[in-house]
Amino acid sequence: MTLNLAELSVMVVEDHEFQRVVAEQALKGLGIKNLRLANNGSDALKQLENSPVIDIVICDLDMPEMDGIQFIRHLADEGYARAVIVASALAPSLIRTVEDMAQEHGLRVLGALPKPLSRDRVRELLKLYSVRTRPSNTVSHLHFTEEDLQKALDDDQFILHYQPKVLVRSGRLVSMEALCRWPHPEIGMVSPAHFIPLMESTGLIHQLTGRLVSQTLKQLRSDLDHGRAISIGVNLSPVVLTDTALPDDIYKKTRALNINPELLTLEITESTLIENAAKALETLARLKMKGFSLSIDDFGTGYSSMQQLNRIPFSELKIDQSFVQSANTDKTRKAIIEANINLAHTLEMETVAEGVETLEEWHLLDQLHCDMAQGFLIGKPMPAEELPEWEKQWTDKLPLPLPPDKPPAK
Structure with missing residues (x-):
């Protein structure tokens, strides 16, 4: 079954106001209705504390207070999100290391996005959520003797x-x-x-x-x-x-x-x-x-x-x-x-x-x-x-x- 992008819940964590607006416009243009915005990792964690699990978090890396690398660790520890996309202008080798870190923490990594965000590239990665990472109907916590x-x-x-x-x-x-x-x-x-x-x-x-x-x-x-x-x-x-x-x-x-x-x-x-x-x-x-x-x-x-x-x-x-x-x-x-x-x-x-x-x-x-x-x-x-x-x-x-x-x- 093809995933309807409008069904997804997405959070953007980005400290730069212009980049945050660009991301917001791109996602709304794709029909994303359940969209949250945060200006750093600490702000994002506060928003997620008592909310339902987010499908996808699009996260910048170089941010004040709590950077994206620290935030991804907390995101995994608390189980706040199902998948993550790294959005950064930093060196590709560093981005790969962060992607590997997120996977080691048990997060699903859909890929990386250069800045400013392109609507086509965002759409491409969001669709991967349905192909590779959409939750199945099977029970996730089973205990057998x-x-x-x-x-x-x-x-x-x-x-x-x-x-x-x-x-x-x-x-x-x-x-x-x-x-x-x-x-x-x-x-x-x-x-x-x-x-x-x-x-x-x-x-x-x-x-x-x-x-x-x-x-x-x-x-x-x-x-x-x-x-x-x-x-x-x-x-x-x-x-x-x-x-x-x-x-x-x-x-x-x-x-x-x-x-x-x-x-x-x-x-x-x-x-x-x-x-x-x-x-x-x-x-x-x-x-x-x-x-x-x-x-x-x-x-x-x-x-x-x-x-x-x-x-x-x-x-x-x-x-x-x-x-x-x-x-x-x-x-x-x-x-x-x-x-x-x-x-x-x-x-x-x-x-x-x-x-x-x-x-x-x-x-x-x-x-x-x-x-x-x-x-x-x-x-x-x-x-x-x-x-x-x-x-x-x-x-x-x-x-x-x-x-x-x-x-x-x-």
């Missing part, structure tokens, strides 16, 4: 949705990522963030992993029976990497269904390799020896990135969406993506860009010779039965059109 999760396992309530991965050069479907979902019989769809940590701490993650791998292999077998050799990636928790019996267990399942192990990609988040390194390395080495593909997920967001590439024989490198988004207008992020792609290709690894949501991002990845992409531009995670219709609609869109002209990265 070990017994709840065990019953869900016993009742086979956990399912897989599949997100397509396509070649950037041609758009052809070549792989999918299997993502766990829990359609709770009373609550509805529950995000993995609400149950995976408890699964890991109780050890139930071993049962869940076994079942999800089995579901994935059944899907692979079905695809093969229909003449399709589409590889599927499954995420492995750091907890299961300490199970040295895991390689044999998965290999037996592939043999039973007569599936080439190369069609199953096991995705490991970079930061998960820090603990229990000896057992994790044994497990990964034996998985690779048995023919499974290994993918390093969220590359560049954890620690000792280069060390992991040196120690583990990965065949795929996934570039985190935090680098992909805004890369068209951020030369640092663009340079990081390009360096990662070149590094991966030198090491004979394929590259996958995650979180691709715009034509601009798609065409930039094509220019940088990224191999594959996944994200909402291509397709959201979906049940297996929806994949044929998605593929038909996706194929009809190809080749993707060129995006409208945009300013170069700064």
